Amino acid sequence: MKTLCVGRFLLDVPAGTTVNPGYVYAKKKVETATGVSTERFRQQVAAREAALAAASHRLGGSMSVSQTRIDEDAVLLTSWVSDTSKAGHRQELYVLDRAHGVRYLVSGETDAAKLPAAIENYRALRPRISYRDPATIPTAAGFCIDSGFIAGNRINSEEMTIGLRPRAYPGARMTLMSYVTGRPDRPLLQRSSDLPPEYAAAQAKMRNLRRGERDVGPIQGQEILAHAEEGGKRMYAFLWESQGRAESLQFPFLSLQLLTEEQAAPAAAFGNDAEALAAWDQVLGSLRLRPGAI
Known part of the structure; x- marks a missing residue:
């Protein structure tokens, strides 16, 4: 695993993961x-x-x-x-x-x-x-960007969208999103009885693996983890959200998604449900506010 500094947060991902970052700072x-x-x-x-x-x-x-x-x-x-x-x-x-x-x-x-x-x-x-070596973790208050750092801790409309492609799991893609919110939305499980609209094409054949409250340290959240297998092909669609608190750098809106393509074994991103859940729990469980970030 390697640790990424993204925005004001840290996230551990499998070594060899391709990172495609996008940042917005003060609009x-x-x-x-x-x-x-x-x-x-x-x-x-x-x-x-x-x-x-x-x-x-x-x-x-x-x-x-x-x-x-x-x-x-x-x-x-x-x-x-x-x-x-x-x-x-x-x-x-x-x-x-x-x-x-x-x-x-x-x-x-x-x-x-x-x-x-x-x-x-x-x-x-x-x-x-200022410049920041991607492998280093700063200790001062501020916002990590790609190979850089923006110092400061004033409330602003900062956002990030981080695309992740773990080399260890071909065909799987993960996306971490965050933004400072003015008015938190309703919790994930109150807004949808099933997976969100972006998974509409797969909903008919999806079955829940896990669904419910999922806090990550002090960050309150909820998750929907679903899978489908048909004709020897398996796919996964996982989603976790924390609605955050209004005007908070420490508790912004946060979302982690994992989606795999339909693949037949042994080409599937994960060998079985246990492997998929373990990979998800390892990454999501590592999400935390960077010490000194605010």
């Missing part, structure tokens, strides 16, 4: 690119600036609004959200960590009338973004 999408040299970084920013300047706005002028050089390795580009709008801006903050060749792109939309405030918001965010 801003955060993307990471590795292997980016200083020259390549400057080329990418210049190309984006040129593209925005060359694109025409239907009401006159170009799509480019402004460029703000925050420091030698950070630049903020502001453009119109669309070629017909003069009410909304799109900001793109490019940040380079030269020592590790990592580029961060933080992007979001703001009200055009609030441009000065938006620029200051991104300017204040820039020094809080």
Whole structure:
């Protein structure tokens, strides 16, 4: 097993698991690119600036609004959200960590009338973004991103969607989701008498393996674990949710899903129900708030 730092949480997954992360911080999408040299970084920013300047706005002028050089390795580009709008801006903050060749792109939309405030918001965010070796676990308050870290513990609309493909279980995919909620939804078992809509195609042949309350440490949650076997083919659909608490970084909405493709033995992701349940319990049971995260 290896430990992942995702958002403000830790999760243990089988070694060799492919991780496909997606992060949103303060309503801003955060993307990471590795292997980016200083020259390549400057080329990418210049190309984006040129593209925005060359694109025409239907009401006159170009799509480019402004460029703000925050420091030698950070630049903020502001453009119109669309070629017909003069009410909304799109900001793109490019940040380079030269020592590790990592580029961060933080992007979001703001009200055009609030441009000065938006620029200051991104300017204040820039020094809080730093490189993090994916194998290390930080101890300071903050939010882990792909090969990076955003320091701070102010309440904001942060989110994450982490796709997992365990090499040890071919054909199985897991997804961990989290977001700070303003109003927690009803518990999973109160909203659905069976599996959620995304499993509709499989519901007719699914049978519950386990269903009920499932707390993970101090995190209250519920789970529905189902399976089906037909014509020698087996599949699993597992779902756990915690609705969280309003405006809480410690207890956001959390969801873990596991879904397998229909496969005939011995190609099935899991040899039997016991193996599937053990793998699920090992991963879900490891979910915990990172010490010092908030």
